[in-house]
Amino acid sequence: MREPTVSSLMTREVISADVETPFKDLVELLEEHAISAVPVLDGGYPVGVVSEADLLPKEEFRGGTEDAPGLFAGRDAKHRFEQAAGLTAGDLMTSPVKSVSPGTAASAAARELAETGVRRLFVLDDDGALVGVLSRRDLLKVFVQDDDELRRTIRDEIFGRTLWVDPDTIDVEVTDGVVALQGRLERQSEIDIADHLVRALPGVVDLRNRLQCAWNDTIHPRQTEIFG
Incomplete structure (x- = not known):
């Protein structure tokens, strides 16, 4: 990557x-x-x-x-x-x-x-x-990339090898370089990392990130008490 x-x-x-x-x-x-x-x-x-x-x-x-x-x-x-x-x-x-x-x-x-x-x-x-x-x-030239190849890179490299997430649990679609992600990760920080890595991937025109998390680990416990 x-x-x-x-x-x-x-x-x-x-x-x-x-x-x-x-x-x-x-x-x-x-x-x-x-x-x-x-x-x-x-x-x-x-x-x-x-x-x-x-x-x-x-x-x-x-x-x-x-x-x-x-x-x-x-x-x-x-x-x-x-x-x-x-x-x-x-x-x-x-x-x-x-x-x-x-x-x-x-x-x-x-x-x-x-x-x-x-x-x-x-x-x-x-x-x-x-x-x-x-x-x-x-x-x-970086944008002249095959959609299927981009999809494989996102599934195998970003989710599989970097985030250690089973790629089959994440729905990845790529159309004309525009990536759509849907699924559930354990932590919000993982979603943030995935968002950054996908957007930075050569050939990605835009990202529609619909990933959800089980636990928002980016909010400090004290914030949860105040705003929760």
Whole structure:
């Protein structure tokens, strides 16, 4: 039940460019491979990224022939104007590279993508060499799971091996990744553990937890006296 890591989800064959790759070749790379960005390598190590957004200033400012942004223009506009005159990947790239290690948990990588607003993270090994790329789409692979396989995992791993509960006493249904649980456990704490483990299981879209308990061990005896 271990959470998937970046290594298990990433794309290993990465289309890349060199710092000296010309502007037109960069455009052709993106078009040919239907991708929106490429890492820029220097001596085999990533030093930046060229995306579609880094190439568009060439058209926005017509290669630098349009007027430069005014004195009070923002930093982004001035940066785009400088990119408009760029000829190679080294001129156009955005640095540093947003990266992640192969052993990073999928949830941590998803959080990094959300917080930084980037579309992809480049995967670097301990030496800083490029070994893959992880996109938003790659992370969504965790939800492409067979319902029957999810059901077996919940029954056998969560209830059978983790909670030591006879799986046949719990009704587990999975439809399009949505899990429904029904049955009776000894303690409320066991229900809480099951709830947490099922929700954290890769591929689970949602949980309908209708489990009941014989004893609510999460309420302190003194609370029972006061509110009972």
